[in-house]
Amino acid sequence: MTNLADLRKSYMKGSLSEEDVKLNPIDQFKIWFDQAQHAELPEPNAMTVASVDANGKPSARTVLIKEVTSAGFVFFTNYESRKGQALISNPHAALLFFWPELERQIRVEGSVEKLSDQESDDYFHSRPLDSRIGAWASPQSQVISGRTQLVKNAAEYALKFALNPPRPPHWGGFRVKPEVLEFWQGRPSRLHDRIQYVLQNGQWKIQRLAP
Incomplete structure (x- = not known):
C-alpha cells in the first residue's frame, strides 16, 4: 500500500477572488455548476449530505441534487430512512459538492x-x-433478509400499481435553505482560495477565509 502521507498534488487550474464572484451565492453556484457540466464531469449533481440525529450522532451520504433556486437546494428521499429521520428531528444540514477535476x-x-x-x-x-x-x-x-426481498417487493408493487404508482406517504423532498456557502478553489503551495458567503439580516456578506 502506498504511504498515504506521501500522496500530494499541486493545484494549478484556477483562482477565485472576492472581486470576481457574484454578489449572490446562488448565482455563483450556478456558474460553477454549469462549468462542471460543460467539463463533462461524472455526476456533477452528486453532493454529500451531512446530518446529525436527535442523539447528536453525525452521518453523511451522497445523494443527487434535483433543484437549486434562491429558496435553496432540493433533494428527495425516504422520510423513514436514517437521513430522513435525522433531518426531521434536527432540521439542519451541511452539503458538499466536490469536483476534483476542476480542483x-x-x-x-x-x-x-x-x-x-x-x-x-x-x-x-x-x-x-x-x-x-x-x-x-x-x-x-x-x-433486510437479502436482495431477493427487494425484488419480491418490487414485483408485488408493480402488480399492484401497474403503470401509475402514487407517491408513497413516506417519500418526498427536503430543501436546505442556505445560511453559509463556501467556494473553494485549489491553488499552488496549499494557499487555496476560500470565498465564503454568510447570510446576515437578509443580506449576503462576502469574506475570504485562510486556507
Missing part, C-alpha cells in the same frame, strides 16, 4: 424544511416507472 468544492450549511406534498408529488410523477416502484419496494435503511 473545486462548494460547502453549504443551512436549515432544512420538507417540501410541500404538491412539490413532492410533481417530482415523483416525473420519475421513471421503475424508480417510482423502487420507492415503494425499499424500506430504506432497514435491515
Whole structure:
C-alpha cells in the first residue's frame, strides 16, 4: 500500500477572488455548476449530505441534487430512512459538492424544511416507472433478509400499481435553505482560495477565509 502521507498534488487550474464572484451565492453556484457540466464531469449533481440525529450522532451520504433556486437546494428521499429521520428531528444540514477535476468544492450549511406534498408529488410523477416502484419496494435503511426481498417487493408493487404508482406517504423532498456557502478553489503551495458567503439580516456578506 502506498504511504498515504506521501500522496500530494499541486493545484494549478484556477483562482477565485472576492472581486470576481457574484454578489449572490446562488448565482455563483450556478456558474460553477454549469462549468462542471460543460467539463463533462461524472455526476456533477452528486453532493454529500451531512446530518446529525436527535442523539447528536453525525452521518453523511451522497445523494443527487434535483433543484437549486434562491429558496435553496432540493433533494428527495425516504422520510423513514436514517437521513430522513435525522433531518426531521434536527432540521439542519451541511452539503458538499466536490469536483476534483476542476480542483473545486462548494460547502453549504443551512436549515432544512420538507417540501410541500404538491412539490413532492410533481417530482415523483416525473420519475421513471421503475424508480417510482423502487420507492415503494425499499424500506430504506432497514435491515433486510437479502436482495431477493427487494425484488419480491418490487414485483408485488408493480402488480399492484401497474403503470401509475402514487407517491408513497413516506417519500418526498427536503430543501436546505442556505445560511453559509463556501467556494473553494485549489491553488499552488496549499494557499487555496476560500470565498465564503454568510447570510446576515437578509443580506449576503462576502469574506475570504485562510486556507
